[in-house]
Amino acid sequence: MASSPPPARVSARWFSLFALAWLAIWAVQLTPLQLLIPLQLDTPGGEGEWIGGVVVSGLVLGVGGLVALLATPLAGHLSDRTGSPLGRRRPWALAGTALMTVSLIGTAFASGPLAVGLGWTGLSLGVAISSAAFTALIADQLSDQRGAASAVVGSTQAVGLIVGVGTIALLDLDVTGGYLVLAALVAVSGAAAALLLPDPARGIALPTRHEPPAARWAVLRNRDFTWMLGGRFVVNLGNALGTTLLLFFLRYGVGTPAAQAEDDLLLLILVYTVFVVAASVVGGRISDRTGNRRRLVVGAALVQAVAAALLAAVATYPVALVAAAILGVGFGAFTSVGVALATDLLPRAEDHARDLGLVTVAANLGQLLGPLIGAALVALVGGFWLLFASAALLSVAGAVMTSRVSARHPSSREPDPAPR
Incomplete structure (x- = not known):
């Protein structure tokens, strides 16, 4: 039986549940990364002693x-x-x-790099499993609204971070309390979204068992798909260099007192969030209307490069606020339109989740290497300028790679072939 195309449009209820799922995923992934783990592994001390905390934190996150x-x-x-x-x-x-819920509870009571690393590893595994399932719904169940759904993924990334960090700050929670609140959030929101979103997609046949491996992995021989994957990896690596060590940057690059660093980080995240959400929504809608997702993705990567270059040139808190706004515009549009571009390039409906998993791998590989490379760059020069300069160069390189993808409207693509 041939796979029938997904329905043209879904309801506002579908979008609300989809947003709820991603809000929870991003909150429990990014809040430990940006705030809780650096606090657990920080090693304040005399001249240069803080670099040890940066390196250990980078290894754990990696x-x-x-x-x-x-x-x-x-x-x-x-x-x-x-x-x-x-x-x-x-x-x-x-x-x-x-798995995310259990891992958060375990990390709440962890002590030392090894225990924290085990908790973070379990949490990362849970995020990977859930995000693979939820991302596949875009390709399974949408056609005309892929840009809008991808905008939900991009905008909730920033909103989820502000929800997590903001809740901890407003409730004045310690590290343990922060993890437990996140565990409750994902347990309720993630389960509700998983149970209430429709599944499976209509008309999608399960793949046959006897298909040759070469046919199943034909997506990796597709020129457009591989250029998109490469650009996504490089731009996400640049973003990771610019964002994963922000608390350390405020403490030891800008010179913010420890008592003020968390509040300053929260304000940076607020500014970043506003512009990520705006750019995600606007970029997703423009891409749905015009179909030219490639041009938007390339431009967004270049905007991210401007933000990183600004931080490399001037390490002050006012400049960091401006850079946060610019970075929000760039990465918000890149993330939302980039996912929509990826779904347009998928060749086979029966492999949507696997192929979108490769797209997620490209992004996650950048986020994986970011803390490790970033920590090495900081240790190399004893500061943060090389970190942000590298982020700018990588963002430009990712834009160039993405520009190699053919500019095609989704409607011009061949329909998915019927499984044999």
């Missing part, structure tokens, strides 16, 4: 990222081949939610 990198396409592949009574995506969304 190990967790490696697990997510390996797990995402595998979880997507298994989801594509799941035919349970619960559906095709729902069992994996629920399993990932459960």
Whole structure:
């Protein structure tokens, strides 16, 4: 049976549940990365002693990222081949939610780099499993609204971070309390979204068992798809260099007192969030209307480069606020329109989750290497200018790579072939 195309449009209820799922995923992934883990592993002291905390934090975050990198396409592949009574995506969304909840509770009571690293690894694995399932819904169930749904993914990334950091700051929670609040958030929101979103997609047939491996992995021989993957990896690496060590940058690059650093970080995130949300929504809608997603993605990567170059040139808090706004515009548009561009390039409906898992891997690999490379760059020069200069150069390189993707409207693509 041939796979029928997804319905043209879905309801506001679908979008609300989809946003709820991603809000929870981003909050529990980014809040530990930006705030809780650096606080757990910080080593304040005399001249140069803080660099040890930066290096350890980078190693811990990098190990967790490696697990997510390996797990995402595998979880997507298994989801594509799941035919349970619960559906095709729902069992994996629920399993990932459960693992995130348990890992957050464990990390709340962890002490030392090894225990924190184990907790972060479990959390990263849960995020990978859930995000593979939820991302596949865009390709499974949407056609005309892919840009809008991708904008939800991009905008909730910033909103989720502000929800997590803002809640901890407003409630004046310590590290343990912060993790427990995040665990409650993802347990309720993730499970509700997984249970209430429709699944499986209509008309999507499960793949056959006897198809040659070369046919199943033809997507990796597609020129446009591989250029898109490369650009996505490089731009996300640049973004990771510019964002994952922000608390350390405020403490030791700008010279912000420890008592004020968390509040200053929160304000930076607020500014970043406003512009990420605006750019995600506007960029997604423009891409749906024009169909020229490539040009928007390239421009967004170049805007991110401007923000990183500004931080490399001037290390002051007012400049950091301006750079946060510019970075929000660039990365917000890049993330939302980039996911929509990726879904337009998918060749086979029966492999949506696996192929989108590769797209997620490209982004996660950049986020994985960012803390490791960033920590090395900071240690190399004893400061942060090289970190941000490298972020700018990588963003430009990613823009160039993405420009190699053919500019095609989604409607011009051939329909998915019927499985044999």
